[in-house]
Amino acid sequence: xxxxxxxxxxxxxxxxxxDGEDQTLAMLSALGSELAVARERxxxxxxxxxxxxxxxxxxxxxxxxxxxxxAARDALRRRIIAxxxxxxxxxxxxxxxxxxxx
Numbered sequence: 001x002x003x004x005x006x007x008x009x010x011x012x013x014x015x016x017x018x019d020g021e022d023q024t025l026a027m028l029s030a031l032g033s034e035l036a037v038a039r040e041r042x043x044x045x046x047x048x049x050x051x052x053x054x055x056x057x058x059x060x061x062x063x064x065x066x067x068x069x070x071a072a073r074d075a076l077r078r079r080i081i082a083x084x085x086x087x088x089x090x091x092x093x094x095x096x097x098x099x100x101x102x
Contacts, residue, residue: 019091026087034080 049055
């Protein structure tokens with residue numbers, strides 16, 4: 001493991017894998033994990049709401065968010081993107097520290 005490689009919580013680097021590839025794998029793993037959890041929760045919510053008569057089947061597909069909902073979704077999207085790219089940002093920060101001696 002290189003000194004520059006960031007540690008991602010809950011994940012160990014793969015020995016022999018170059019830092020860039022390991023960081024890419026960390027990003028893809030984080031993205032896949034987030035997506036799987038989100039899809040499962042969405043599916044559960046939709047099924048419960050339809051089952052209880054709160055929503056009609058396929059009502060979600062026809063939904064158009066208002067300004068507040070769009071802003072909240074934007075903020076969520078930014079947080080998710082920040083989490084996905086965290087390994088690359090940390091690697092760049094550490095490289096900058098080593099390069100500048102900070």
